[in-house]
Amino acid sequence: MAGRFARSLVLARASWSVIRADKELLWLPVLSVLALMLLVGSFVAPAVALGAFDAAVATGDPPAGFALVAFVFYVLAYFVALFFNTALVGAAMIRMDGGNPTLRDGLAIARSRAGRIFGYAVIAATVGLLLQALEERVGWVGRFVIKLVGVAWTLATFLVVPVLVTRDVGPIDAVKASAALLRETWGENLIGTVGLGMAFVVAYLVVLLAGGGLILLAIKAGLPFMAIVTLLLALVALVALSTLQATMQGVYSAALYRHATEPGRPFAGFTPELMAVAFKPKG
Numbered sequence: 001m002a003g004r005f006a007r008s009l010v011l012a013r014a015s016w017s018v019i020r021a022d023k024e025l026l027w028l029p030v031l032s033v034l035a036l037m038l039l040v041g042s043f044v045a046p047a048v049a050l051g052a053f054d055a056a057v058a059t060g061d062p063p064a065g066f067a068l069v070a071f072v073f074y075v076l077a078y079f080v081a082l083f084f085n086t087a088l089v090g091a092a093m094i095r096m097d098g099g100n101p102t103l104r105d106g107l108a109i110a111r112s113r114a115g116r117i118f119g120y121a122v123i124a125a126t127v128g129l130l131l132q133a134l135e136e137r138v139g140w141v142g143r144f145v146i147k148l149v150g151v152a153w154t155l156a157t158f159l160v161v162p163v164l165v166t167r168d169v170g171p172i173d174a175v176k177a178s179a180a181l182l183r184e185t186w187g188e189n190l191i192g193t194v195g196l197g198m199a200f201v202v203a204y205l206v207v208l209l210a211g212g213g214l215i216l217l218a219i220k221a222g223l224p225f226m227a228i229v230t231l232l233l234a235l236v237a238l239v240a241l242s243t244l245q246a247t248m249q250g251v252y253s254a255a256l257y258r259h260a261t262e263p264g265r266p267f268a269g270f271t272p273e274l275m276a277v278a279f280k281p282k283g
Helices: 004-021 022-051 050-061 065-098 103-112 114-135 140-154 160-166 171-184 189-193 196-220 223-263 272-278
Strands: none
Touching: 004 022, 004 171, 004 196, 004 223, 022 065, 022 103, 022 223, 065 103, 065 114, 065 160, 103 114, 103 171, 114 140, 114 160, 114 171, 140 171, 160 171, 160 223, 171 223
């Protein structure tokens, strides 16, 4: 475990070196969140205006067509998230190939693949809703099995976005290619190396504990204004960490794809020696 965590920190530093060279990449997760907020508003506002929520509360049942609307929302939400993730991965790959990407470059890559992204969004939304529906209808053993299936799906599709960025294939072939790359290269080691998020868990805990402690102290001292300011600062810190994590995950997936398809080739931020250590065979 300690070795995996140490390798994750090394990869985190390498991912950060790419972001440091192209800080505009940090805007892509922010734009993704803003777009998702607009999407939610575009669904919630008409529902409120039409009294759909009041009708659901009065009857105890969702209104007619709710399932279809929910599916459409899921697909569009997946599409938004995938669109900006594709832009992020595309820009990161330009940097890794020695280029100097701009925000416009990443968005142009995503726009050129919008149809494929939408196709994969339909697949991902369908699988997600199906697993959720099954989980609600089975016992605890069934729920455990379905969660394992969900984990397997997540791992199998881990490299779908880099595949869509670099190959002229449709969404189904992208899923197949992602699963094949995972199986043929470092497969099981991925579970340990995606511990990139472990570094952020520590950071989140520090912010939550420090922020919570300061808020309690401010309340006990009779300083409500300071408590509110501290709460706002903690929320800003959490959003900033979330943005950084999303950006580093995108860079990380691009690096994994490059290593899987072109082992031994050096690219910006990630040396062959680093990748060889990060994905060394289990022994």
